[in-house]
Amino acid sequence: MQVPTAQSVLFKAMCPDCRGRFELAAPALRLAIGRTARTTFYSFTCPDCGAAVRKPAGQRIVALLTNGGVRTMRLHVG
Template sequence: MTTIKASCPMCGDVELKPAQLRLVVCSRSEWSYYAFTCPTCSDEVRKPADEEIVALLVSGGVAAERWHVPAEVLEEKTGGAISYDDVLDFVLNLDRIDAEAHALFG
């Protein structure tokens, strides 16, 4: 069985089986990563995975999960951040809309 060496920031080098690793390959390559739970300290470790690391892990038997970033995430955002008052106004308007819909459709 294949053994994969990885590094935990707390424990140093650890040996893992392919099933102990999670490999997420993103449509934006800079967002790809691999993660594992350290067998020594039980901390979750997450590290970036470039194309070379992805190829090595896949060749070692790690199953790759594909993740496609929705286009909305990549859109340029303009305007200020949403404030607490904006959220409160939204919730109050939902109540008003619910009341109007109930009055119309009973």
């Protein structure tokens, strides 16, 4: 059985600026987990237009991204 690597997992994404639809490998995405749903999001750079994209991430998205090898940062407030 072959274990998927971060490079082999692809995530479907869409850019709200140019409306481009594409697939991104885990290294192209970043996940930030905050204390609330409002401060939990994922981000990427659109490969079509170069826009910085930031989208909210609910529990299901967080689970999919972390299991797929996306880099995760926990946001802490002192």
